[in-house]
Amino acid sequence: MALLRCSDLSLGYEGKPILEHIDFEVQAGEYLCIVGENGSGKSTLMKTILGLIRPLRGEVLTGDGLRPNEIGYLPQQTVVQRDFPASVYEIVLSGCQGRQGLRPFYRDADRELAWQNICRMEIEPLARRCYRELSGGQQQRVLLARALCATKKLLLLDEPVSGLDPKVTAEMYQLIGDLNRKDGITVIMISHDLEAALHYASHILHIGSRIYCGPVEGYLNSETGARWAGKGGQCPCQN
Amino acid sequence: MSKLALYLTQTYVQRALLVGVLVALCASLLGVTLVLRRFSFIGDGLSHVAFGAMAVAAVVGLSDNMLLIMPVTIGCAVLLLATGRNTKIKGDASVAMISVGALAVGYMLMNLFPPRGKSNISGDVCSTLFGGTSILTLSNLEVRLSIVLSIVVVLFFILFYHKIFAVTFDESFAAATGTNTGLYNLLIAVIIAVVIVLAMNLVGSLLISALVVFPALSAMRVFKSFRAVSVCAACISVICAVVGILFSAVQGTPVGSTIVVADILAFGAFSLAGFLHSL
Numbered sequence: 408m409a410l411l412r413c414s415d416l417s418l419g420y421e422g423k424p425i426l427e428h429i430d431f432e433v434q435a436g437e438y439l440c441i442v443g444e445n446g447s448g449k450s451t452l453m454k455t456i457l458g459l460i461r462p463l464r465g466e467v468l469t470g471d472g473l474r475p476n477e478i479g480y481l482p483q484q485t486v487v488q489r490d491f492p493a494s495v496y497e498i499v500l501s502g503c504q505g506r507q508g509l510r511p512f513y514r515d516a517d518r519e520l521a522w523q524n525i526c527r528m529e530i531e532p533l534a535r536r537c538y539r540e541l542s543g544g545q546q547q548r549v550l551l552a553r554a555l556c557a558t559k560k561l562l563l564l565d566e567p568v569s570g571l572d573p574k575v576t577a578e579m580y581q582l583i584g585d586l587n588r589k590d591g592i593t594v595i596m597i598s599h600d601l602e603a604a605l606h607y608a609s610h611i612l613h614i615g616s617r618i619y620c621g622p623v624e625g626y627l628n629s630e631t632g633a634r635w636a637g638k639g640g641q642c643p644c645q646n
Numbered sequence: 647m648s649k650l651a652l653y654l655t656q657t658y659v660q661r662a663l664l665v666g667v668l669v670a671l672c673a674s675l676l677g678v679t680l681v682l683r684r685f686s687f688i689g690d691g692l693s694h695v696a697f698g699a700m701a702v703a704a705v706v707g708l709s710d711n712m713l714l715i716m717p718v719t720i721g722c723a724v725l726l727l728a729t730g731r732n733t734k735i736k737g738d739a740s741v742a743m744i745s746v747g748a749l750a751v752g753y754m755l756m757n758l759f760p761p762r763g764k765s766n767i768s769g770d771v772c773s774t775l776f777g778g779t780s781i782l783t784l785s786n787l788e789v790r791l792s793i794v795l796s797i798v799v800v801l802f803f804i805l806f807y808h809k810i811f812a813v814t815f816d817e818s819f820a821a822a823t824g825t826n827t828g829l830y831n832l833l834i835a836v837i838i839a840v841v842i843v844l845a846m847n848l849v850g851s852l853l854i855s856a857l858v859v860f861p862a863l864s865a866m867r868v869f870k871s872f873r874a875v876s877v878c879a880a881c882i883s884v885i886c887a888v889v890g891i892l893f894s895a896v897q898g899t900p901v902g903s904t905i906v907v908a909d910i911l912a913f914g915a916f917s918l919a920g921f922l923h924s925l
Binding site for chain 1: 682683684804805806807808809811812814815816818819820821822823824825865866869870871872873874875
């Protein structure tokens with residue numbers, strides 16, 4: 408059984424479909440990049456997978472022992488977070504909240520896990536610092552550590568490198584690649600950067616008027632992929 | 647000083663101090679999450695709603711107008727806070743709309759159908775907004791009610807502290823990873839509505855907004871973790887309430903506005919401290 412399966416999924420807001428008839432599977436250990444033009448429904452698809460939006464039709468199934476609340480999520484930053492007074496440790500620890508149920512306080516095991524993930528993201532020196540004072544790259548590491556507290560199996564990342572400079576972007580991709588290869592965490596990532604997607608990902612999901620889902624190699628040979636990647640690996644929308 | 651000592655032996659001053667401190671404590675604890683969610687003005691908005699409901703209750707002739715005020719205000723709070731951020735009219739606009747609307751409708755109804763035995767409508771309106779001297783004329787029942795309520799609010803805040811943090815910092819992440827954000831938003835909305843209605847009766851709607859906003863903002867100038875900000879906001883709020891009530895008892899100034907002035911001074915001091923610290 409696949410880790411995640413979307414069958415005949417139609418999604419959109421208020422009954423108006425943005426995307427229809429999406430079928431794809433994600434196997435454990437894959438690194439899937441979702442690409443497509445602005446407004447093609449990439450973020451909506453991710454929110455539907457996470458259960459934040461109800462699909463108009465079809466369903467999202469989790470398998471392989473993955474429960475729906477064991478998905479780690481790295482959302483795009485919101486306005487509220489930019490001036491939020493919270494320490495790095497508090498934010499990372501809040502990644503364990505989904506498992507708490509009605510228990511009011513965290514257990515020692517949760518605190519331990521939060522520290523492990525802080526160390527894993529190499530942000531120990533920042534643990535007592537205030538989130539709003541960190542650089543963009545550091546903030547993304549904090550949110551990634553939080554996502555890792557929520558999951559051991561599947562990470563969903565919504566444009567994790569947007570707004571970062573090239574050096575930090577490369578570090579971020581390296582970090583995500585390591586989580587996928589060394590720790591065996593399945594990654595699903597929305598990306599605007601096709602070149603990086605082709606370089607790091609094992610599979611591509613292209614959504615838009617034509618849908619492709621499969622390994623990276625097959626994507627370049629497909630009609631959609633050839634057209635899209637043909638322009639020097641740049642998104643046509645950016646040219 | 648001897649004058650102050652004399653006042654402190656008076657029951658009405660003791661009651662005012664007790665209730666003022668408790669209301670200040672509750673409002674400031676809830677204020678942190680409200681300010682961060684961009685709902686700073688909800689205290690004002692909901693108290694206008696409560697005023698509107700009070701006017702309707704007076705016109706209809708209900709003997710106990712709490713029966714109408716409480717459900718209406720809770721309903722509006724739920725509508726504003728618990729429907730999430732995906733509504734068509736965004737937070738600040740919907741608060742403004744509901745608050746101004748309720749105030750206007752309430753005032754108009756009171757003018758069209760003046761309640762029997764009351765001729766001084768603008769006096770009523772004024773004391774609703776500014777609290778008048780009602781904090782100095784509290785009954786035993788009101789004091790007990792506010793003690794019970796404060797215990798409930800403080801317990802709620804402590805037991806749900808981590809959930810409030812998770813839902814306030816990142817609602818989508820919390821929902822995606824299995825936190826029941828809808829339930830917690832609903833609980834927060836109901837508690838806020840209850841606090842605002844009771845506090846409005848005790849200290850007036852002007853003061854309740856100030857108690858929600860000022861301590862949280864002052865604490866955020868200096869402190870950098872959610873826990874420190876919450877604790878500090880509660881302390882600032884309690885200290886300002888005590889100072890304000892004692893000052894107004896001695897000098898004869900209006901209680902509500904004296905407390906607000908104390909909060910403004912604290913905000914100034916904390917801003918300065920934050921600025922000096924960042925140099």
